[in-house]
Amino acid sequence: MKSPGFRAYTIGYLIFLYAPIILLPMFAFNDSKVIAFPLQGFTTNWFREMWADTTLWNAVRNSAIISISVAVISTTLGLFAARASTRFRFPAKAGIMGLIMLPLVLPEMIVAMSMLVVLLAIGIELSIFTIILGHVLICTPFAVAILSSSFQSLDQSLEEAAYDLGETPLSTFWLIILPLVMPGIISSLLICFTISLDEFIIAYFLGGNETVLSVYIYGQFRFPAKVPAIMALGTILVLLSITLLAIAEYFRRRGIAKAGGKDSGGFL
Amino acid sequence: MTTNDAMIEFRDVHKYYGDYHALRGITATIRPGEFFSLLGPSGCGKTTLLRTIAGFEGISSGAVLIDGRDMADVPANKRPTNMVFQSYAIFPHLSVEENVGFGLRRDSRSKEDKAKAVIEALEMVGLKGYGKRAAHALSGGQRQRVALARALILKPKVLLLDEPLSALDKKMREQMQVELIRLQRQVGITFILVTHDQEEALVMSDRIAVMFEGEIAQLADPETLYRRPNSRKVADFIGTMNFLPASIISESAASVEIEAAGFGRIQLEPGQVMGGATAEGAAVGFRPETLTILYEGSAASDRESMATIEEVVYFGDMTYYDVRIDGSETNVRISMRNVFGRPVLDRGERARVGWSPGALVLFR
Numbered sequence: 001m002k003s004p005g006f007r008a009y010t011i012g013y014l015i016f017l018y019a020p021i022i023l024l025p026m027f028a029f030n031d032s033k034v035i036a037f038p039l040q041g042f043t044t045n046w047f048r049e050m051w052a053d054t055t056l057w058n059a060v061r062n063s064a065i066i067s068i069s070v071a072v073i074s075t076t077l078g079l080f081a082a083r084a085s086t087r088f089r090f091p092a093k094a095g096i097m098g099l100i101m102l103p104l105v106l107p108e109m110i111v112a113m114s115m116l117v118v119l120l121a122i123g124i125e126l127s128i129f130t131i132i133l134g135h136v137l138i139c140t141p142f143a144v145a146i147l148s149s150s151f152q153s154l155d156q157s158l159e160e161a162a163y164d165l166g167e168t169p170l171s172t173f174w175l176i177i178l179p180l181v182m183p184g185i186i187s188s189l190l191i192c193f194t195i196s197l198d199e200f201i202i203a204y205f206l207g208g209n210e211t212v213l214s215v216y217i218y219g220q221f222r223f224p225a226k227v228p229a230i231m232a233l234g235t236i237l238v239l240l241s242i243t244l245l246a247i248a249e250y251f252r253r254r255g256i257a258k259a260g261g262k263d264s265g266g267f268l
Numbered sequence: 269m270t271t272n273d274a275m276i277e278f279r280d281v282h283k284y285y286g287d288y289h290a291l292r293g294i295t296a297t298i299r300p301g302e303f304f305s306l307l308g309p310s311g312c313g314k315t316t317l318l319r320t321i322a323g324f325e326g327i328s329s330g331a332v333l334i335d336g337r338d339m340a341d342v343p344a345n346k347r348p349t350n351m352v353f354q355s356y357a358i359f360p361h362l363s364v365e366e367n368v369g370f371g372l373r374r375d376s377r378s379k380e381d382k383a384k385a386v387i388e389a390l391e392m393v394g395l396k397g398y399g400k401r402a403a404h405a406l407s408g409g410q411r412q413r414v415a416l417a418r419a420l421i422l423k424p425k426v427l428l429l430d431e432p433l434s435a436l437d438k439k440m441r442e443q444m445q446v447e448l449i450r451l452q453r454q455v456g457i458t459f460i461l462v463t464h465d466q467e468e469a470l471v472m473s474d475r476i477a478v479m480f481e482g483e484i485a486q487l488a489d490p491e492t493l494y495r496r497p498n499s500r501k502v503a504d505f506i507g508t509m510n511f512l513p514a515s516i517i518s519e520s521a522a523s524v525e526i527e528a529a530g531f532g533r534i535q536l537e538p539g540q541v542m543g544g545a546t547a548e549g550a551a552v553g554f555r556p557e558t559l560t561i562l563y564e565g566s567a568a569s570d571r572e573s574m575a576t577i578e579e580v581v582y583f584g585d586m587t588y589y590d591v592r593i594d595g596s597e598t599n600v601r602i603s604m605r606n607v608f609g610r611p612v613l614d615r616g617e618r619a620r621v622g623w624s625p626g627a628l629v630l631f632r
Contacts (some may be wrong), residue, residue, distance in 0.1 A: 113352050154357055155357060157353040157354070157355050157357040158357050158359060160322075160324055160344070160351070160353070160357065161351070161353060161357035161359070161418075162359075162370070163324075163343055163344050164322060164344050164345070164346050164349075164350055164351050164419075165345075165350065165371035165418070165419075165422065166346075166371055166373070166374050166422070167345060167373070167374075168345060176359060177363045180361060181362070201402075
């Protein structure tokens with residue numbers, strides 16, 4: 001593993017992956033309307049311009065509503081599905097779980113197109129709500145996958161023990177199962193939030209007049225003068241993502257330590 | 269039946285999983301204050317039977333009664349039983365005292381009284397001062413004790429133990445066996461233990477039900493089970509038993525005369541005659557320690573046979589001899605305590621073997 005070729009490959013790979021992202025803050029603070037080297041000087045004007053843009057704020061508000069709703073709804077649905085698939089046996093289980101997980105591999109384009117056709121046919125107006133519908137469809141499989149692994153590592157006799165000690169099935173879920181799968185729930189919320197936040201195709205197809213962040217950013221690239229402000233926005237989004245991931249990882253590790261389990265990877 | 273002589277009563281209990289017949293007509297009574305064991309190989313239905321008492325497993329037909337009350341419509345959380353799980357099922361996100369006090373959540377007692385009960389329960393299992401520890405930081409034996417304290421704090425009528433010692437190492441297991449016996453005497457609650465370890469069952473139990481394939485093969489106290497197993501299968505499962513082919517010469521109400529390979533003609537009492545022979549036909553069974561190798565000057569034995577020593581296994585305090593008794597074609601094992609001054613015999617030596625008809629059991 002220590003061969004020089006392998007090291008060069010690793011370094012090259014990391015540069016390829018992260019160099020474009022490093023360019024974001026560089027041009028966000030660059031005092032020029034043109035995105036090109038050499039850098040011209042330091043400025044925070046682009047952040048100010050971005051901040052003053054009311055359409056941006058509208059897009060942020062829409063995205064926040066959508067992503068938070070999607071995270072909560074998908075995780076809740078995922079909780080039920082994961083619980084059912086790990087705990088109970090029922091007819092056609094494999095088929096049902098397969099259908100739930102299918103959107104994971106289904107091209108988003110197809111999901112977006114077919115939903116658009118159906119929604120228009122039954123006369124539902126395109127809005128934030130229709131975007132949420134589409135996003136829940138593609139996020140739920142991720143929630144199921146994350147939560148299933150949480151439920152699988154749960155010793156079934158813990159539930160029986162709580163039940164045996166006088167608790168009802170509901171209070172057992174509340175007192176024992178929920179705290180123990182909480183790290184999985186937090187992971188699922190954050191992953192679903194992130195997927196929904198940067199999803200473009202469904203948001204573009206099903207959004208109608210409502211613009212979300214990803215669609216807004218795409219739209220702004222048509223105006224060269226707006227590009228530096230987008231760089232500023234991108235910089236903030238990168239920082240936000242890193243913070244969210246760090247929080248998720250912190251909770252995941254704390255959860256494992258508290259449950260006395262062995263750390264077996266995770267997303268970070 | 270009054271409540272005085274039955275804490276648990278099984279009435280023709282059947283359990284099916286789809287086509288699989290897991291419990292095949294269990295009828296038995298467990299007395300109050302008894303240390304009762306369900307013993308059998310894995311898959312014999314012993315854990316399933318235990319779980320029907322706890323209420324985790326429904327039954328297909330029949331009835332399970334606890335203290336005279338039919339449990340058909342009583343869910344697990346309302347039954348007067350508590351369970352110690354094989355995995356202990358300690359709640360990993362709670363401290364030791366939160367685990368032990370978990371069952372008191374719905375109790376109307378004051379906070380102080382509950383805390384006192386937790387401390388008492390911990391003291392009872394020898395974990396005084398461990399209350400604040402995180403549950404996951406405990407060793408296997410300590411978890412076991414927490415699970416016991418947690419189950420006993422509710423003062424159940426019956427404590428159910430599902431292979432509680434199988435995860436412990438040998439030394440710890442032996443220590444916990446003694447402690448469980450002591451604890452059971454102290455609290456006076458009916459204990460029902462599931463185990464596949466016949467030695468554990470013999471050591472701990474007042475009575476044992478030996479189970480095979482969903483049925484109780486024999487229900488008896490340890491001594492009866494050991495000395496008078498009612499079938500060759502039970503005899504094989506519990507300890508070591510030698511078998512020699514035998515045939516019945518004559519039988520009357522008072523005695524049965526048989527001819528056994530190597531032993532000759534023997535008069536047996538009816539109590540020594542069991543069913544449960546294998547396809548090989550009738551056989552006499554006897555434990556290795558009921559035979560003695562006779563030395564010069566040994567006390568005389570009821571009966572004697574001559575034998576050739578085929579194998580010698582030396583254990584320090586004991587020596588196992590595999591011998592072939594003249595006139596038989598199979599080896600039998602004799603265990604002898606090693607006494608100072610008595611030589612250990614070698615392979616190929618001839619020896620006089622002493623035995624007593626009273627120690628034999630006939631399986632026909």
